[in-house]
Amino acid sequence: MFTRHVERSLPRYCDGDLSAAERQRVDAHLAACARCRSALEEVQFSAKLLEQLSTVSAPPSVWNGIESALSAPGARPSVAYGRRWAFAGVVALALIGGVYWLTRGTSSTPWEVAHAREASTRRMAAGEWVDTGGGSTARIIVGQLGTVDVAPQTRVRLGRVSPSEYRLALARGTISAEINAPPRLFIVDTPASAVVDLGCAYTVTVGDDGAGVLRMTKGWSSLEWKGRESLVPAGAMCRTKPGTGPGTPYFEDASVELKRAVDDFDSGKDPAVALDVIVRESRVRDTLTLWHLLSRVDAPDRVRVYERIAQFEPPPDRVSREQILSLDADALRRWREELAWKW
Amino acid sequence: MSSRLIALLVIAMTVPAIAGTMFRLEIGPPVAAGTNTNLKKDFKKKVVLVVRPLVCDKPGAVHITGTAEGLVNGVRQSVALNLVPVDPAAGIYAVFQEWPDSGQWVLQLNGTCPSPKAAASTLVPMKGNTFIREKTQVLREPATRKQLEAALKELS
Numbered sequence: 001m002f003t004r005h006v007e008r009s010l011p012r013y014c015d016g017d018l019s020a021a022e023r024q025r026v027d028a029h030l031a032a033c034a035r036c037r038s039a040l041e042e043v044q045f046s047a048k049l050l051e052q053l054s055t056v057s058a059p060p061s062v063w064n065g066i067e068s069a070l071s072a073p074g075a076r077p078s079v080a081y082g083r084r085w086a087f088a089g090v091v092a093l094a095l096i097g098g099v100y101w102l103t104r105g106t107s108s109t110p111w112e113v114a115h116a117r118e119a120s121t122r123r124m125a126a127g128e129w130v131d132t133g134g135g136s137t138a139r140i141i142v143g144q145l146g147t148v149d150v151a152p153q154t155r156v157r158l159g160r161v162s163p164s165e166y167r168l169a170l171a172r173g174t175i176s177a178e179i180n181a182p183p184r185l186f187i188v189d190t191p192a193s194a195v196v197d198l199g200c201a202y203t204v205t206v207g208d209d210g211a212g213v214l215r216m217t218k219g220w221s222s223l224e225w226k227g228r229e230s231l232v233p234a235g236a237m238c239r240t241k242p243g244t245g246p247g248t249p250y251f252e253d254a255s256v257e258l259k260r261a262v263d264d265f266d267s268g269k270d271p272a273v274a275l276d277v278i279v280r281e282s283r284v285r286d287t288l289t290l291w292h293l294l295s296r297v298d299a300p301d302r303v304r305v306y307e308r309i310a311q312f313e314p315p316p317d318r319v320s321r322e323q324i325l326s327l328d329a330d331a332l333r334r335w336r337e338e339l340a341w342k343w
Numbered sequence: 344m345s346s347r348l349i350a351l352l353v354i355a356m357t358v359p360a361i362a363g364t365m366f367r368l369e370i371g372p373p374v375a376a377g378t379n380t381n382l383k384k385d386f387k388k389k390v391v392l393v394v395r396p397l398v399c400d401k402p403g404a405v406h407i408t409g410t411a412e413g414l415v416n417g418v419r420q421s422v423a424l425n426l427v428p429v430d431p432a433a434g435i436y437a438v439f440q441e442w443p444d445s446g447q448w449v450l451q452l453n454g455t456c457p458s459p460k461a462a463a464s465t466l467v468p469m470k471g472n473t474f475i476r477e478k479t480q481v482l483r484e485p486a487t488r489k490q491l492e493a494a495l496k497e498l499s
Binding site: 180198199218219220231233234235337340341342343 | 369370371372373374375377389390395472473
């Protein structure tokens with residue numbers, strides 16, 4: 001029946017590059033073809049992950065070097081130039097060899113997955129999907145590091161495995177991870193941010209719109225997106241949205257008013273009023289929320305947030321008010337480490 | 344001897360004594376050890392809290408020990424804890440789970456400060472491998488047997 005699947009048209013379909021007639025044909029096919037719908041989901045998910053990548057500009061010295069090389073009189077291939085290419089080739093070969101040496105022990109099916117409906121576990125490769133249905137669950141064994149339980153109605157893509165990184169991607173649904181590993185070894189990508197394990201247990205849920213919620217039960221993790229970072233310790237939670245990344249974390253035992261105000265602040269719904277409520281409702285433990293707000297509010301509001309935190313715990317020795325208000329990274333870190341004793 | 348000199352002598356003698364009674368052990372979640380701490384894999388395993396001394400001239404010289412005191416199926420148990428140094432100069436140590444999952448447990452952390460000379464305890468009731476902060480008792484003297492048993496009884 002489906003002799004002409006539409007997988008090859010899906011990237012252009014997502015970008016809106018198809019003609020009206022082609023689009024109509026793809027729509028009609030997708031309505032009846034589960035395989036192509038699944039492929040569409042993968043294309044959309046990959047596109048969301050790509051949106052997380054930040055653009056890095058080359059330093060001016062690189063451009064200057066290129067320009068001066070191009071404008072140099074009589075610049076043409078020479079013996080020295082040829083030797084340079086030969087040297088580059090040797091370096092490239094050495095790098096390829098190094099990568100091969102590092103990954104030679106890695107299996108082509110490094111993941112071990114147990115589905116609740118199956119009696120045994122099976123090996124799966126990077127790039128494969130774990131897809132649980134309505135009443136089904138699964139467990140992913142993360143090498144020697146721990147386990148990830150996959151709830152019903154969840155899609156997880158198994159990512160690459162290397163000595164320095166174990167990576168999963170959660171497209172939608174809920175997973176619960178329990179990991180005993182050095183920091184930053186286990187990472188879960190979601191459409192809105194990456195959950196970077198810092199030694200912990202947590203649950204993360206992603207909805208159909210790509211928005212997610214991270215709840216920490218043990219240890220702590222960070223949510224990261226384009227340089228924006230939220231630290232989430234045990235007992236706290238944090239929302240994350242595509243396009244804006246991680247929101248402001250708060251403890252789940254905070255007052256209802258504070259939690260609602262944080263959600264309002266993050267979604268831009270009357271942030272001035274929301275900030276008033278957060279400052280008023282905060283307890284010593286809520287310095288977690290206030291500390292994150294320091295770098296997310298305008299300068300006048302930053303003073304209010306600073307003063308509220310300082311009422312609970314003044315900055316440590318050799319950290320000044322001016323450093324904090326100017327968002328000095330080292331001073332902020334040192335104050336956070338002091339505040340964390342109260343979290 | 345003038346009255347002013349006597350007052351100064353009294354202050355000089357009382358300040359260390361007061362400071363001694365201020366000495367205590369503070370606990371915090373693992374994140375309090377700092378994000379830049381180079382933690383070993385084994386240490387990360389089941390770390391439940393970190394502990395540090397407060398109001399001691401030489402925090403690095405503070406001696407901290409601990410036991411997990413438990414009640415499992417009505418039987419009283421005691422497990423010695425191996426505290427792992429995180430930042431020895433600041434006297435920060437990590438406590439990781441060395442007691443069974445079953446039963447009720449209270450951690451008794453004891454510290455002694457050489458200058459000003461003082462001793463203190465902190466009693467930390469546990470719920471699974473999570474400490475209960477609101478029931479934690481930061482004492483400015485060594486915990487008595489009675490205080491420990493009362494903390495344990497409150498959990499059961």
